[in-house]
Amino acid sequence: MGFDVISCPRKGRGGGIAFLFDPLVISPIRNDVKRYSSFEVLECVLKGDDNMLRLSVVYRSTQSKNYDGTKVSKFMQEFDEYLDTLVGKSGSPIICGDFNFHVENNTNSTAKNFISLCESKGFIQHIQSPTHISGGTLDLIFTLGNISDALPVLNTAVESNTGTLSDHYLVSFQTHFSNVTNKQHSYTEKLVIITRKFCTERSEFWNENCQSARRERRKAKRRSKKHPNDKELRAIHHEKSVDADITINMARNSYYERMFSQHKGGARATYKVINKLLDKEFGAKKLPNGKDEEVAENLKTHFDQKVKKIYSNIQSEITKCAPKIDESIRMHEPSKQKSSPKLTHFQEISEEKLESIIKALPNKSSLLDPIPMWLFKHCLPELLPVVHYIVNESLRT
Numbered sequence: 001m002g003f004d005v006i007s008c009p010r011k012g013r014g015g016g017i018a019f020l021f022d023p024l025v026i027s028p029i030r031n032d033v034k035r036y037s038s039f040e041v042l043e044c045v046l047k048g049d050d051n052m053l054r055l056s057v058v059y060r061s062t063q064s065k066n067y068d069g070t071k072v073s074k075f076m077q078e079f080d081e082y083l084d085t086l087v088g089k090s091g092s093p094i095i096c097g098d099f100n101f102h103v104e105n106n107t108n109s110t111a112k113n114f115i116s117l118c119e120s121k122g123f124i125q126h127i128q129s130p131t132h133i134s135g136g137t138l139d140l141i142f143t144l145g146n147i148s149d150a151l152p153v154l155n156t157a158v159e160s161n162t163g164t165l166s167d168h169y170l171v172s173f174q175t176h177f178s179n180v181t182n183k184q185h186s187y188t189e190k191l192v193i194i195t196r197k198f199c200t201e202r203s204e205f206w207n208e209n210c211q212s213a214r215r216e217r218r219k220a221k222r223r224s225k226k227h228p229n230d231k232e233l234r235a236i237h238h239e240k241s242v243d244a245d246i247t248i249n250m251a252r253n254s255y256y257e258r259m260f261s262q263h264k265g266g267a268r269a270t271y272k273v274i275n276k277l278l279d280k281e282f283g284a285k286k287l288p289n290g291k292d293e294e295v296a297e298n299l300k301t302h303f304d305q306k307v308k309k310i311y312s313n314i315q316s317e318i319t320k321c322a323p324k325i326d327e328s329i330r331m332h333e334p335s336k337q338k339s340s341p342k343l344t345h346f347q348e349i350s351e352e353k354l355e356s357i358i359k360a361l362p363n364k365s366s367l368l369d370p371i372p373m374w375l376f377k378h379c380l381p382e383l384l385p386v387v388h389y390i391v392n393e394s395l396r397t
Helices: 072-087 109-120 180-198 200-205 208-226 231-262 267-277 292-332 351-360 373-378 380-396
Strands: 004-009 016-021 029-031 040-047 052-059 092-098 123-125 139-144 154-159 170-174
Touching: 004 040, 016 040, 016 052, 072 092, 072 109, 109 123, 139 170, 200 231, 208 231, 231 267, 292 380, 351 373, 351 380, 373 380
Parallel strands: 052 092
Antiparallel strands: 004 016, 029 040, 040 052, 092 139, 123 139, 154 170
16 A cells, blocks of 8 residues: 554564554654653654644553553653653644543543643643444544644544454544645655656566566565575575566566567667667766777776876875974974885785775775776676786886
C-alpha cells in the first residue's frame, strides 16, 4: 500500500504502539520522550511552513503483569508530568490513545479526575461516542483549548466495522495543517522529475513482472544477509537473482524488438534506437569517448596535471608553514639554526605495490575524475603501466 511505520515495541513478547503514515503525504520525525512505567507513549513531529504539529499516541494498560506500576495513582502522577513537558514544547499537540477510562460514565470518579487533570493543563477531549465493543468510551483525542495553540478537530467519527479482531473501534478525525497538501504535490512533482532524469530507459520497458522479480530478489537478499550461514537461503537468493535478471532482460529485449519493428524502414529512427542501446547519446558525459590513442592520452594528461597540482599544493603549504615553524624553533630552541622541512628523497614504487594500493581504494569518485573508480579498477591491466610511469616520474622530478 506504500505506507510506512514508526513504532515503539513493548519489551518482551508482543504489544507496543506505532504511527502508520503515507510518506507521500507527511514526513513525521520521531521525538525521544521519557519512558514511563504506567503508560506507553510515542511522539512524532510534523513541520510545516508556518507551524508545527506534535502527534502523541498513548496507551495505558490495565492487564500488565506488573499492575502495581499501572495503577491509577501512579498514572495520574506520571501523566501529569508528561502533560507539563508536552505543553512546554514547541508545536500544537494532539494526544490520541487508549486510556482505559470510562469517560462516558459521569459517576466514574476516576474518569472525572482524569478529565479534570487534562483540562487543568488546557486540553479538551473530543470523542463522545462509545469506542469499545462493550460500550465504553476508552479511546480519546485531546488538543489544547486556547486559541493560539488550538487545532481544529473536524469530522470525528467512530467506525465499529474495522475489519480486524480488535474489540476497539476505529476513531477518525480531520485537522488542518499548513501546506500538507501542497507539500504532497511538490514532493510528487520532484519524484517525477528525478524519475525522468535518472530512470528514463527503465521506465520505457519496466513492467509489473520486472517490479515483482526485483522485489523477490530484495526479499531473498535480506533474508540471506540476516542468516549468513544458511546455505538454503543463499541458494534461494541466487535463484531469485537469476530469475530477476532473466525477467528484466526479456522485458528489455522485447521492448527493443518492438521498437525496431515499429521503425522498420526509417533509418533515422532506427539509428536513434541503436545509439540509445550503445549509450552514445546518454553515455557521452559518463565515459571517455573517441579513439583509443586519444582516450589514453587524455587520461595521461589528466593524471599528470592532477599529480602536478597535488605537488604544487604540498609545496605551497610547506612555504606557508615554514615561517611558523621557524618562529616556533626560535622560541623554544634558540640555539638551533632555523631550517625549513624539505622532502628530497623518494623511493620509487613497483607495479605490484601500486596495483595493490589501487585495488584497496574505496569505489568513490569526484567530479574531476574522468571515469568512476570501479571502471578504473576494471581497466587496471590496461591503465596500470601508464599510471605507474606517471607516479614514479612525479617522484623522480
